[in-house]
Amino acid sequence: MLAVPPRIEVVRRPIETQRLVLVPIETSDSADLWSAVQSSRSELEPWLPWVPFNADQDASYRYADASAQDWDNARACRFGIRDKKGRKLYGVVGLEAFAHLHQSVELGYWLRTDATGHGYMTEAARAIVGWAFTVLHAHRVRVAAATDNRASLAVIGRLGFRFEGIARQAERCHGRWLDHAVFGMLATDARA
Numbered sequence: 306m307l308a309v310p311p312r313i314e315v316v317r318r319p320i321e322t323q324r325l326v327l328v329p330i331e332t333s334d335s336a337d338l339w340s341a342v343q344s345s346r347s348e349l350e351p352w353l354p355w356v357p358f359n360a361d362q363d364a365s366y367r368y369a370d371a372s373a374q375d376w377d378n379a380r381a382c383r384f385g386i387r388d389k390k391g392r393k394l395y396g397v398v399g400l401e402a403f404a405h406l407h408q409s410v411e412l413g414y415w416l417r418t419d420a421t422g423h424g425y426m427t428e429a430a431r432a433i434v435g436w437a438f439t440v441l442h443a444h445r446v447r448v449a450a451a452t453d454n455r456a457s458l459a460v461i462g463r464l465g466f467r468f469e470g471i472a473r474q475a476e477r478c479h480g481r482w483l484d485h486a487v488f489g490m491l492a493t494d495a496r497a
């Protein structure tokens with residue numbers, strides 16, 4: 306089984322990195338989430354199939370509410386990535402698709418466009434992957450990115466995931482099929 310800590314504990318003592326604080330998403334984040342998506346729609350849309358459905362502020366509220374419920378039901382742990390000093394919301398990093406029997410989770414992430422190019426996602430995702438192994442007791446973390454998503458593949462490369470193969474036409478996004486490069490990291494891998 307994965308060991309999901311109570312959300313309130315992690316809200317009170319969020320994950321801190323050098324420049325960032327990673328806080329479980331809840332409904333109080335919905336206005337910031339909406340503004341981040343609105344400011345970055347054209348950069349997010351090619352890679353994230355949910356973006357067109359995030360069409361009004363209420364959709365961000367529903368997402369934030371569902372994220373809190375998913376955490377409480379041990380289905381997923383999603384974090385808002387915030388600046389340590391100003392607390393501005395830069396994006397989201399999450400562990401999804403919990404398979405308790407197999408102790409496996411999937412990593413997903415996005416940044417608002419004006420927060421890209423600073424290494425924030427590598428910093429946040431590295432911390433979350435470490436958290437997945439040490440706190441959740443995950444055995445395996447999977448991550449997938451479209452074969453032409455250069456920025457995401459670079460993040461995955463910096464984190465030290467191992468390439469496992471191509472999932473053909475795994476996702477329909479922005480009017481085209483995306484081939485996914487699939488990567489994994491195990492608790493027993495040196496990087497973990």
Ligand SMILES: CC(C)(COP(=O)(O)OP(=O)(O)OC[C@H]1O[C@@H](n2cnc3c(N)ncnc32)[C@H](O)[C@@H]1OP(=O)(O)O)[C@@H](O)C(=O)NCCC(=O)NCCS
Binds near residue numbers: 414
């Ligand atoms: C994928 C995504 C999160 C990557 O964002 P990113 O800013 O490129 O990644 P990082 O935050 O790790 O930053 C790395 C960049 O910051 C630069 N950088 C600047 N200062 C840095 C610092 N202090 N430390 C580390 N890197 C730094 C790096 O050189 C790198 O730039 P480069 O790729 O031009 O060499 C972003 O492009 C995104 O949200 N895309 C749309 C959604 C998406 O594709 N999600 C993933 C679906 S699989």
